[in-house]
Amino acid sequence: MNALKFSLTILLLAGLALAVGSCSKKADPNTLTSELLPVPGNPLISFHILLKVGSANDPAGKEGLGQLALSLMANGGTQALTYQEITKRFYPMAAQVDLAVDKEMSVFSGTIHQDNLDKFYVLFCDMLLTPGFREEDFNRLKADQLNFLEKTLVSNMDEQFGKEILNLALYEGHPYGHEDAGTIESVKALTLDDVKAFYTQNFLQGNLVIGLAGGYPQGLPERVLADFAKLPKGHTPALVLPQPKAPQGLEFVMAEKQTPATAISFGFPVAATRADDDFLALWMAVSHFGEHRQHLSLLFQKIREQRGQNYGDYAYADHFIQGRDKFPATNYGRRRQYFSIWIRPLTNANRHFVIRQTLRELRQLVEEGISEERFKLVQTYLLNYTKLYAQTLSERLGWQMDSHYYGFQDFLAAVQKRLPKITREDVNRAIKKYLNFENVRIAVITQDAAALRDDLVANTPSPIAYANPNMPKEVLDEDLVIQVYPLDVRPEKVRIAPAGSFFQKPGLPQQ
Amino acid sequence: MSRFLSLACVLPFLLAVPLGLRSQGSKVFPYDFKVEVLSNGLKVVCVPLSNPNIIAFYTIVRSGSRNEVEPGKSGFAHFFEHMMFKGTKTMPRPAYDDFLTKLGAGTNGFTSDDHTVYFVVFAGRNNLEEVVKTEADRFLNLTYDEEMLKTEAPVIEGEYYASVSNPDRRLAELLRDTAFEKHSYKHTTLGFLKDIQDMPNQYQYSLLYKQRFYAPDNSILLVVGDFDQARLMELVKKYYGPWQPSNYQLVTPVEPPQKKAKRAHLAWPSKTLARMSVAFHGPAFSDEKINKAALDLLAEVAFSNSSPIYQKLVIEEQKCQNLYTGFPDRRDPSLLTISAVIKKDEDLPAVEKAVWQELENLKAKPVSAELLSDIKSNLKYSLANGLDTSDGVAGTLFFFISLTADPGSVNNLYDLYDKVTPADIQDMARKYFTQANSTVVTLTGGNAK
Numbered sequence: 011m012n013a014l015k016f017s018l019t020i021l022l023l024a025g026l027a028l029a030v031g032s033c034s035k036k037a038d039p040n041t042l043t044s045e046l047l048p049v050p051g052n053p054l055i056s057f058h059i060l061l062k063v064g065s066a067n068d069p070a071g072k073e074g075l076g077q078l079a080l081s082l083m084a085n086g087g088t089q090a091l092t093y094q095e096i097t098k099r100f101y102p103m104a105a106q107v108d109l110a111v112d113k114e115m116s117v118f119s120g121t122i123h124q125d126n127l128d129k130f131y132v133l134f135c136d137m138l139l140t141p142g143f144r145e146e147d148f149n150r151l152k153a154d155q156l157n158f159l160e161k162t163l164v165s166n167m168d169e170q171f172g173k174e175i176l177n178l179a180l181y182e183g184h185p186y187g188h189e190d191a192g193t194i195e196s197v198k199a200l201t202l203d204d205v206k207a208f209y210t211q212n213f214l215q216g217n218l219v220i221g222l223a224g225g226y227p228q229g230l231p232e233r234v235l236a237d238f239a240k241l242p243k244g245h246t247p248a249l250v251l252p253q254p255k256a257p258q259g260l261e262f263v264m265a266e267k268q269t270p271a272t273a274i275s276f277g278f279p280v281a282a283t284r285a286d287d288d289f290l291a292l293w294m295a296v297s298h299f300g301e302h303r304q305h306l307s308l309l310f311q312k313i314r315e316q317r318g319q320n321y322g323d324y325a326y327a328d329h330f331i332q333g334r335d336k337f338p339a340t341n342y343g344r345r346r347q348y349f350s351i352w353i354r355p356l357t358n359a360n361r362h363f364v365i366r367q368t369l370r371e372l373r374q375l376v377e378e379g380i381s382e383e384r385f386k387l388v389q390t391y392l393l394n395y396t397k398l399y400a401q402t403l404s405e406r407l408g409w410q411m412d413s414h415y416y417g418f419q420d421f422l423a424a425v426q427k428r429l430p431k432i433t434r435e436d437v438n439r440a441i442k443k444y445l446n447f448e449n450v451r452i453a454v455i456t457q458d459a460a461a462l463r464d465d466l467v468a469n470t471p472s473p474i475a476y477a478n479p480n481m482p483k484e485v486l487d488e489d490l491v492i493q494v495y496p497l498d499v500r501p502e503k504v505r506i507a508p509a510g511s512f513f514q515k516p517g518l519p520q521q
Numbered sequence: 522m523s524r525f526l527s528l529a530c531v532l533p534f535l536l537a538v539p540l541g542l543r544s545q546g547s548k549v550f551p552y553d554f555k556v557e558v559l560s561n562g563l564k565v566v567c568v569p570l571s572n573p574n575i576i577a578f579y580t581i582v583r584s585g586s587r588n589e590v591e592p593g594k595s596g597f598a599h600f601f602e603h604m605m606f607k608g609t610k611t612m613p614r615p616a617y618d619d620f621l622t623k624l625g626a627g628t629n630g631f632t633s634d635d636h637t638v639y640f641v642v643f644a645g646r647n648n649l650e651e652v653v654k655t656e657a658d659r660f661l662n663l664t665y666d667e668e669m670l671k672t673e674a675p676v677i678e679g680e681y682y683a684s685v686s687n688p689d690r691r692l693a694e695l696l697r698d699t700a701f702e703k704h705s706y707k708h709t710t711l712g713f714l715k716d717i718q719d720m721p722n723q724y725q726y727s728l729l730y731k732q733r734f735y736a737p738d739n740s741i742l743l744v745v746g747d748f749d750q751a752r753l754m755e756l757v758k759k760y761y762g763p764w765q766p767s768n769y770q771l772v773t774p775v776e777p778p779q780k781k782a783k784r785a786h787l788a789w790p791s792k793t794l795a796r797m798s799v800a801f802h803g804p805a806f807s808d809e810k811i812n813k814a815a816l817d818l819l820a821e822v823a824f825s826n827s828s829p830i831y832q833k834l835v836i837e838e839q840k841c842q843n844l845y846t847g848f849p850d851r852r853d854p855s856l857l858t859i860s861a862v863i864k865k866d867e868d869l870p871a872v873e874k875a876v877w878q879e880l881e882n883l884k885a886k887p888v889s890a891e892l893l894s895d896i897k898s899n900l901k902y903s904l905a906n907g908l909d910t911s912d913g914v915a916g917t918l919f920f921f922i923s924l925t926a927d928p929g930s931v932n933n934l935y936d937l938y939d940k941v942t943p944a945d946i947q948d949m950a951r952k953y954f955t956q957a958n959s960t961v962v963t964l965t966g967g968n969a970k
Contacts, residue, residue, distance in 0.1 A: 394625020
């Protein structure tokens with residue numbers, strides 16, 4: 011490229027950057043989008059390079075391809091440098107590139123001190139624009155991905171295992187319906203050529219959002235945009251995403267394994283996303299019912315605080331990944347969402363009771379709605395708590411990007427503006443519209459699953475015992491109701507499979 | 522050194538700290554802090570920042586699982602952390618929950634070997650008085666009965682179950698139990714399962730525990746963010762003034778020198794990647810003596826992801842999925858541990874041999890000055906990257922305060938790092954990495970479905 015042409019490109023891109031500023035409006039779907047958040051004086055610079063492609067884009071039979079290809083970029087060499095050389099150069103800067111792959115988007119992120127900006131950026135840019143795709147990196151990361159599916163997920167992390175099984179159950183036959191890492195069968199079959207083809211087909215300008223935040227120097231956005239504009243123009247067509255099938259009754263999936271503790275996740279698809287007008291009302295309802303790791307959560311109060319059953323019990327209005335501290339992580343935008351409940355592991359002896367208790371609480375929420383007192387409490391809580399969501403540079407940039415993804419200028423500002431106007435009736439209307447207690451998918455990791463199935467089907471009474479001989483009367487009275495609370499569980503709606511049989515192929519294991 | 526200076530010069534702008542603060546010279550922690558001590562012994566560390574309207578209020582109780590020196594009491598510091606949320610007569614638990622919920626605060630507690638920390642991170646300096654008042658109330662006037670304790674105790678068992686499927690947690694338990702004979706670092710913060718299951722019967726001990734350790738002479742307040750320091754101190758004196766010191770002197774058992782190599786194995790019932798930890802008894806944290814600082818750098822030199830052995834075992838030969846070290850800063854001598862996650866069980870001996878060989882190399886040959894410089898740079902930038910919020914600053918500083926009661930320890934430690942030479946590292950390798958001082962634990966999977 012001659013100097014004049016290069017300068018013109020820079021000017022054009024500078025114009026684009028100025029035009030988009032902190033808002034990602036653009037006309038041409040085949041070119042880059044940028045998200046800029048200048049914070050003058052801040053010595054750190056955060057990068058979020060978001061790819062509008064995720065695991066839902068994996069072709070049939072090649073599940074896990076996106077994860078593997080992007081891992082090779084984040085954790086592999088470039089054309090010029092081996093991965094060993096990159097780690098050596100990153101080390102004195104305390105630099106790293108993080109990768110998160112979700113269903114519809116993936117993000118590379120990194121935060122660097124301005125002392126090291128140039129050195130870091132050159133490497134980061136090369137990792138994404140001229141990846142090495144070496145055989146040895148491919149073999150290493152493919153083995154890691156397989157080990158995760160085959161050993162770690164099913165054997166070393168039951169809480170996550172339960173959530174992943176719920177995902178399989180919620181999205182059976184849907185593009186979301188496989189673990190982001192794929193299946194054991196599909197990953198084994200992946201080749202380096204598959205990875206290279208994935209890159210060629212998907213690393214296109216129109217698929218990328220270039221996020222930059224912090225005290226970056228003048229000219230950096232233009233430089234980054236010019237570099238990434240070397241990618242071919244184009245974009246991956248948006249996936250057709252059907253609404254997932256609603257559960258018909260209570261549908262259980264149980265993973266059988268040797269364990270003293272049972273992990274349980276409940277869920278069903280909901281049509282609302284943050285883009286919908288009544289999402290905030292639904293969000294308030296779910297915050298009341300199960301705010302993540304907060305005493306506000308009704309489930310937490312009833313299951314943990316009153317009865318000491320486990321470490322925590324929470325509910326979510328949309329897909330939730332915990333970020334820093336207990337706050338939601340960003341860049342997990344989805345067009346299809348689900349409601350879920352997470353019951354942390356509890357002793358196997360009390361599993362039937364807690365399943366009953368959770369579904370009974372859900373029923374009460376749906377039938378009775380939220381009280382005026384709790385409504386006001388949640389409103390005040392969310393107005394204050396959400397002020398803490400975006401503190402670090404990376405968080406601020408992530409929220410800005412998510413805001414635009416869901417059609418907001420600033421989602422957290424919209425919360426401050428809209429939440430005070432939401433009424434209790436709005437919340438109760440959203441509960442009736444989106445939540446239910448009869449059609450729910452339930453994932454259970456446990457031992458002797460067949461006995462649990464039989465107890466559920468027969469509605470066997472499930473009393474529990476306490477270390478405290480003087481439990482409050484109101485708790486014991488409620489226990490008498492819970493322990494015989496009838497559930498309509500049909501034996502054909504309970505699927506049981508050995509833990510090791512999950513993630514072998516797409517979907518749930520065949521019985 | 523120039524990079525170091527650059528960090529110190531730039532960071533004060535991070536949170537828009539006003540110019541004119543006391544110069545920190547070449548100190549790696551760039552913010553001004555002030556320490557005041559009340560007449561009852563309560564120390565208060567203030568780090569005022571003018572931006573971004575968020576305050577982190579930390580209470581550091583210098584008591585953790587290290588303080589569980591009596592048989593059958595493992596895990597008690599952590600259990601007591603749970604009891605600290607049970608409320609007071611003037612503010613019972615529901616009212617306390619209600620207060621925090623309306624405040625919309627990020628709040629919790631956490632326990633480690635040497636400390637238990639409670640934090641409230643909230644927006645708005647107008648809320649400061651209510652936070653100080655409420656936090657003081659629960660430390661001075663905590664009230665709970667035996668029944669409340671019996672209901673809370675099983676939650677700890679639930680917390681244990683939350684990680685029951687995690688082999689790293691179980692291997693860490695085995696390592697401590699094997700390596701230590703006398704010291705309370707023998708158990709993890711959660712404690713032995715048998716002690717957890719006995720917690721419902723420990724009401725009387727819980728009262729004793731509170732009396733001994735939840736006192737102003739064993740606690741430090743750390744406040745970071747957007748507040749007026751004079752106003753804060755006025756509030757602290759008003760609400761914490763009546764808190765009575767305990768004057769309790771903890772005596773931790775002295776761990777006798779290890780005289781013989783130890784080894785233990787854990788069989789995991791289902792498929793898993795193999796694990797191995799090679800550990801050595803090392804020194805306690807010190808911001809004055811070079812030993813711990815030199816070993817910190819040594820661990821990075823030898824086993825960070827830029828080290829030759831990491832490159833060989835993880836990237837090139839791909840025998841390991843991961844290789845890492847841990848040498849936590851502790852008030853008493855703790856373990857320097859080298860851990861590996863190994864892809865095939867049959868490679869366990871080769872990986873262990875490679876680790877020992879690397880340790881022998883450190884004894885035989887001094888590390889290069891260039892590599893040492895890279896390590897020091899990494900440590901400084903790692904610290905700097907975590908200082909971009911009020912909570913980040915508090916989350917960094919509390920740890921040093923818990924160790925020495927002196928926030929200046931953070932700067933002292935990094936000054937020490939700068940003084941470490943290749944010869945220091947070689948000396949430490951020779952001193953600590955002996956067979957007799959070692960404990961090796963391994964874990965391999967089985968075939969349970």
